[in-house]
């Protein structure tokens with residue numbers, strides 16, 4: 101019997117389960133409340149053909165018009181609720197956090213590849229609380245300043261490369277994201293050749309990210325497929341999982357052993373992993389196997405959410421600067437006035453640079469890194485605004501919809517830091533720090549670290565160079581709009597811009613700075 105046979109049987113059973121749930125138990129559990137509105141489901145298949153495969157955040161926002169702040173879809177028995185407003189997100193993910201802080205269970209990426217041990221995939225419970233306690237101790241607002249030197253090294257290397265090889269800026273920005281995160285998690289110096297480790301981490305990240313998208317693995321839609329024996333023709337489920345699981349464990353162990361060695365020799369640099377180890381040692385005197393495993397997973401969990409997001413926001417900012425030269429000039433004027441033209445901005449200048457701060461918010465808003473947030477799962481039946489939300493529903497905060505608010509009166513598609521400056525209009529837009537980094541018990545633990553990186557990247561970059569639309573050989577503007585990646589983390593794919601040198605003194609400073617990096 102072929103795999104198609106098993107798939108058909110499983111799909112049929114899932115369809116029956118769908119009908120049974122809709123008509124049977126749901127009626128008693130729903131207390132007479134209807135499910136939230138959404139596109140009309142087909143019998144058995146539900147909304148399978150309505151599910152948007154590309155840029156789902158835009159489709160869910162379109163559905164806000166006919167259906168409202170809550171949009172419900174169901175396919176093959178998998179329930180999804182999309183929250184299209186900050187009010188609905190606050191009411192459910194924040195005020196009812198005890199029921200909305202779990203993650204969807206993923207068979208391929210979570211269970212079979214073992215990534216269910218990594219923070220973003222963990223269910224809410226003692227292990228997650230333990231991870232978050234460690235993160236708080238190593239990445240809170242004050243202690244994050246420990247990593248500033250390493251962040252500056254990576255930013256200086258990026259700018260230096262832009263000055264000399266501007267065409268490579270996309271690739272180099274990616275490298276900068278990796279360097280910042282490897283130096284803050286493991287204390288690996290920015291100049292260390294880490295291509296192989298970065299390559300392995302990127303591969304795991306890619307496969308894990310893709311695996312979270314609806315429909316990525318049949319076994320997630322029909323979990324019973326995991327019981328099919330591996331010898332069945334065309335059944336690659338376990339072969340695929342085993343291959344990637346081996347790589348996952350390699351990326352856990354190697355960098356952890358590096359920190360251990362450095363600590364033994366007393367030459368370790370500031371790093372989250374060293375902080376985690378010290379936190380355990382000071383609490384219980386020594387590390388046992390369980391705490392060692394927890395630290396390894398906690399540390400490795402930081403790479404994917406930390407590197408790709410910092411890299412992505414930087415690309416969004418570069419894209420925006422090419423399109424909005426007037427905004428760029430205002431940022432540059434503020435830096436020149438407050439900091440002067442003879443040194444680079446420092447974190448302590450931040451309080452005196454309101455326009456730069458508003459530009460960082462705007463980069464987080466204009467194209468949010470996680471436009472559909474990071475999915476949650478309800479752990480029990482709930483009732484909200486006259487609707488029934490069943491247990492085990494996947495809940496997606498539509499960050500894209502929230503970021504399109506028109507409160508300030510400035511059109512959401514414009515890149516305009518002014519929307520966050522009350523003096524420029526009567527009401528500020530919703531503050532992106534309230535949604536870009538997630539919500540409540542699962543809020544991003546790396547946000548202070550990320551915020552420091554973004555300040556350094558944005559302020560150093562436009563202090564040193566001007567970003568403009570690319571020109572062809574005849575000097576005519578020839579800018580091709582980048583296409584944004586439709587994935588869990590969304591940022592511009594490769595594109596071209598020109599960089600004009602604007603301050604020789606700062607260029608020399610960057611060179612001196614790099615010469616001193618050890």
Ligand code: HEM
Nearest residue numbers: 219220402405406409469474536537538539542544546550
């Ligand atoms: C601009 C940069 C960043 C953005 C926009 C961002 C955004 C987010 C978002 C939206 C979430 C999901 C929160 C939720 O479910 O409510 C998240 C989770 C997470 N982020 Fe970030 N992040 C950034 C940088 C970082 C950095 C630098 C680190 C680590 C050093 C990090 C580590 C994490 C981790 C471990 C989680 C999972 C938390 C959990 O599931 O409990 N992030 N981030």
